[in-house]
Amino acid sequence: MKNSMRDSLQQGLQRFGSFFRKRPLDVDLDAEMRSHLELAVEENLKRGLSASEARRQALVQFGGVEQAKEQQRAARGMPWLDIALQDLRYSLRTMRRDYGFTLVAVAILALGIGANIAVFSVVDTILLRPLPFHNPQRLVWIAPPDANGLSASTYSADAYDDLLTMNRSFEDVTAYYAFSTSDNLKLTGSGEPTPLTGMGVLGNFFHVLGVEPELGRSFTKDETVKGGRAVVLLSHAYWERQFGGDRGVVGRSITLNGTPTTVIGVLPETFDFGAAFAPGSKVDVFEPTVLDDIRNEGNTLALIGRLKPGVTVAQSQAEATTLFPKFYWSKKFADSAGNYTARPMELKQYVSGKLRRSLITLWCAVGVILLIVCVNLSNLLLARAASRSKEFALRSALGAGRGRLVRQLLTESLVLAGMGAVLGLGLAYAITSYIAHQGSLALPLLNEVKVDGTALLWTVGISVGAAVLFGLLPGLKMSSGDLQEALKDTGQGMSAGKNHERLRSALVISEVALACVLLVGAGLLLRSFLRVLDVDLGFQPSNAAAIKMDYSDGGSTDKRNAIFEEAIRRVSAIPGVETAGISDNLPLERNRGWGGPSAKGKTYRKGEVPGAFVYIVSPGYVEAMGMRLHGRDFTWQDNMKGQSTVILNEKAAKFVSPGEDAVGKVVLIGNNEVHVIGVVADVHETNVEGVSGEQMYLPTTRDEWGPDGAEMVVRTKLPPAQLAGSVLRTLRELNPNQPAVEFRPIQGIVNRAVSPRRFFVMLVGAFAGLGLLLASLGIYGVISYSVTRRTQEIGIRMALGASAGRVQMGVISKTLKLAAIGIVVGIFASMLVANLISSLLFGTTPTDPITFVVMIVLLGAVAALAGYLPARRASRINPMVALRNS
């Protein structure tokens, strides 16, 4: 038994091997048979036969030479593979002959498959693949429920200490300093000072994430305590950019913000902090955050925990609910705003959970495109079926079974899909590398998008699926018809043709319906996007730009005032500059909140006073940002006379003095009495789509809230880019250490904030356009074919007196009938789909009538156009020629 199994296995292997050595084996066989015949002839000669008789008898004894060869080949080869290859060769021959069709089919498939691979790669990277950390499913993001904005989702150093000592769920907890800003460091000592971005992290950060430095080591205990040695870890990208990938960089001392700092290691290329935690931004170096240094700064730490083995996220949530209110921090500041609760969630969920719906929508949209592609190809193949029916009838008459014919057609489909997939892969590769290098897109993990092994598997899957989908129907249809009939058929006006046409019409209807769904979906998303762009941000992003000033709050308030005032005076004097002002913080970027203002003389329950977003600004900032102001702006004299002043946004003003003008009122911020001098429009502080919270603007002239960064905002008459050079030069004159940083248009900051939505709208819009194009091609194909088939009939009708206009109308009305049925089906499907994506909509409803009407009219118009061309051709048929040709 075992023997026979081994034998058949061995035989199989031998056969497989033989398959690839066909030619040498044939040569060998030829030689063997020749020698056989020679031996036979020789023996016959010995028996005394004449030379010719000896040869003749040898051949008779041998039997048919070709037959023997065939038997031998059958015994050694793999018949099914031979047949497949035969089919393949035949398919390629057919395609070469019909290269116009092949070109169109492959191009359509390449678009459909390519788009699918590209979207799959994005979905796979952002949604499906685990985060690039060790055991990422045990990492949790610890933030309050419904945290909106950064400082609402961060905790204090005290809270961190309490959590670390009191919790039972976490193996370890770490954090990064959530208010590290971009370009917050300056490298000096080698040529021009260059800006770089440093991220503060706790000493155990990389250990908790499970990321090992590629070179050197991570932070040690004595580097993460007050007065510890200044050290940094370099990101892989910065190491390559700044140090040319020099492995000797570990241990070297560099000067950061004037402090000699030791490089202790380089992180691996796979670790990209920005990709996971701050989409669209880059981090160059990591510095240890010392808890004691930030103890009095309030909520600044973004917490990440690693669950103990066996502990679920739900268990950690339950624990956090009871644990957080017990923290020292919450007792100490019981009367002010603070984060007393937490609802841990899987880190993956935090990083990409918000995108789930958008990505799945995108995935479905691109799937619909592939469906439309398949329908289109089915139609093209069916159209060809008519012209190929004779070929198939002939093959059938020669003994090919139905299975063989279907297999032949499927082989052709597979070859088409395969070629489409190869081109599609190229297309997807181009798209994904383009997407991965879009630094301005604020989407997590996007820079890791690439066509990888999983995507290749997906490609194979969808290509084969598509081939079966578009190949099977025409295959069955073609092989089922009365093939003998087809031999006699003149190819026109027979019942089989009618049958085909009904099927083709049904396909077109479904195509129109699918396109309708795509168009309506894209329309709704586009309308939402336009609504987002229309949002009143509370400031005017156009014609304003920001530049990061080299400034660290070391000196006295007077010194700071003098520097800021002089900088603003000089920059404002540049021709083309309207106004300038300074803030430590720009909207839609870094967000920080403190305990908000409350009305004086009123008592509040605990937690009733909301926290407020804080902007510490110089005189002129409000104007430079183009914010609506009621009351007055700060002056350089504010607070010098001992009186504290504040500008509130409308929401905060409403809180402190409901129903009355807040300007002129005295409010409490903490225990300080502060005069409200102005009220400005609500600014979108964290995102364009969300609601604004309470905000307050404090003057840079007040010492206790000195800024730790300075963004100068410049409002210009000219395009901001033209002024970048002169502004930078002016700042340099004032401070030779001013690094060469970019001049950032405020519009760019807004664009980045809406970039995820723009990204989805662009893609879904592109798919909808593609769907429309394919559907119109489908309509054109069907109508055009039906006109061709009816040439004779139309000719007769025209000979009998039908006018060209009438013929034309007939064809167009047929087109519109198909389109109308498709649109009606599509409307119902669209309404279902619109409900599914309602959470992605902004400022519009799933049944938005304008979108539905516009998209349906568009689809109808394109359908009519697609039908018009064949209609015009029909009306130009010359009756005499048509009749003669029959």
Added chain:
Amino acid sequence: MGDSKLDLLQGTLDLMVLQTLSAMGEMHGYGIARRIEQVSGDEVLLNQGTIYASLVRLQHRGWISAEWGTSENNRKAKFYSITKRGLKQMAEDTVYWQRLSSVMGRVLAMGEREGE
């Protein structure tokens, strides 16, 4: 229908080839074919070409091996010889055939007796 007949013939031929090689030692295709014809007293009308399908089958199974060499009258020819595994297989098949033919003999003899 036609297939099963062929299978039976193939199986028979394979065993004849094995038996021939085991009895005669190394032989070329022509020699094997001639030998079978001779032994069968020319009762089996063998298309000599058919033997090559059998030879490749046996080779694939590892029951015989082949090598190019020179024949007694100085011609290039491919020589086949039976392997150890081939010998074992032949023994098994021989037992099977003997049992089958004795059963067949008995069954057919029964028919003769009844006919008498």
